[in-house]
Amino acid sequence: MGSVATGQILIVEDESNIVESLRFILEQAGFEVEIVSDGKAALSRLRRDRFDAVVLDLMLPGMNGFDVLKAMRADAELASLPVLVLTAKGQAQDRKTAEAIGANAFITKPFSNAEVVEQVRALSGA
């Protein structure tokens, strides 16, 4: 998977199988990875610890990914934290909406592992 990267990544995803794979490929690439499975937990974790990038699913239980992203962009501390939106919602309108509210990159499921790693590297500056 290329050179070893460094950085803290928060994965916000509620599908356990996908979480397993994401954790594995990002750790293999050298990142330190934390996992949360819903939007509220994501915000509280982001406000508590420092991360270099966020991998954010849109279809989350309770507070969805769009709302998490909006809340991040409204928070001075999190406004510029890079976010890779990762979702099964592949329609053009979702992508436009995600970009309009501040997503830095967008990948639709099913994704290739290499693409996810590459995007996270680019966003985190690793």
Added chain:
Amino acid sequence: MAQALTGLKIRALRTEKGLTQIELARRAGISASYLNLIECNKRPAAGALLDRIGQGLGVDRAALDGEAEQRLAETLEEIASDPAIDGRAKRPADAGAVVGRHPDWAELVVRLYRAYNDRHQAVLALADRLNRDPFLSESVHRMLTDITSVRSAAEILESGGALSTRDNARFLSIVGSASRNLSATAQSLVGFFESANIRVRSATPMEHVDAFIFESDNYFDRLETLAAGLRDHGAVARAMAPAAPAPADGATASLPAPETARFRAVREAVAPMAADAVDGLVGDHGALGTEEARDLATAALHSYTAAAVLMPYEAFLERAEDCRYDLDILSRAFGVSYEQAAHRAATLRRPGREGVRFGYMRSDPSGYVTKRLPLPELPMPRYGTGCPLWPVYGAFQSPGTTVRCFGELPSTDRFLFFARAVEKGSRAVGMPRRLLSVMLVCPGSQAHRVVYGDGIDRSTAMLPVGTVCRLCPREDCGHRQEAPLLA
């Protein structure tokens, strides 16, 4: 037009029978040049002259007067003016010539158009279903999630060497479990589409009831007549006593609104007396395929009867025309709620005594359609939302006030829409108000009869609306929720 077709028809029949103009003119007792003028539609042929020409051709006069052909030509003109046909027929008036010269082809075009329309309606129904069926969207999401799991785990397994035995087993297990999930989802989707094929007509009891109500144009003469005779009945008259205003203390907040309580009382009072008539209408009506659908239709007709008792047809129509369908005036005049008055306005379809033709839609704040009566040119979705620009949704932003607009469909059909979000049912402590938005819509051509169109300048305030996003070609619409079915 019939006259123009008569000339063409005479020529066609004469040619078919191998007669010259001279011979037919002789038989009809006119000059050949005059017959030529008739055949070229430059002179009329009617009365005794048409009889003689008919005799000369050996056909009945009815075969020449062109009425059936006129109907056919009018249908062709209508087809030519359908914006969906893209206005290729530049001169719809040529329809008469087509019918006169090629009646079989004209008939064929009409049949093709009807078939097209049938299929179009089927597409609308299927698109509506695909658009909003939660089972389908959940299944697609489930499949994408499982495919993602399989692909990602498979890529990790493929990468080989560095994997520990434990990781290898873990990702093999993910591939296995996600594959089994995929199989289950695929099987349930197959089951869904198989059952959808079998039940094209209807998927839910409410669709049966919708079909039943559409077939009757939302008007039931038998119940109107029955209601007229029930008003003086003791129990009904007592139930109709004016609604007492609710005392203004917190303890009554859980009671239904006085108009709602009155409506329910009337419905209960008329139910035993309307039972036979309602059963007769519901009976084994072909549109009502299930017991549940028949129960729902029965309840709907009992409510219809109660509405007809509280808002007698002629009195309501007269008052409605007088106040130009001001629903606040109507609700006060008849002691009913705004919603009851609005729904009654959509039932004014008595043949020969019709009111303004309204479509009706009622939605909850989530967009779920709880009642609908589409117009022929304005389909309304059974499932989920219509165009987000329809005021039925905007009305939730300011409950209790009427939101109105003129809207133009991509077909260029124009409508006046007006809607109000009203509170429904009783309040429960700690729960939000239950709001429903009630919308009426009428063709733009009827808007002058309705007070809600007043003061809107249609030349500048015509909202470009659609029906449902997947069928709407307005690609640049900022309110679009989903990509169009046909890009």
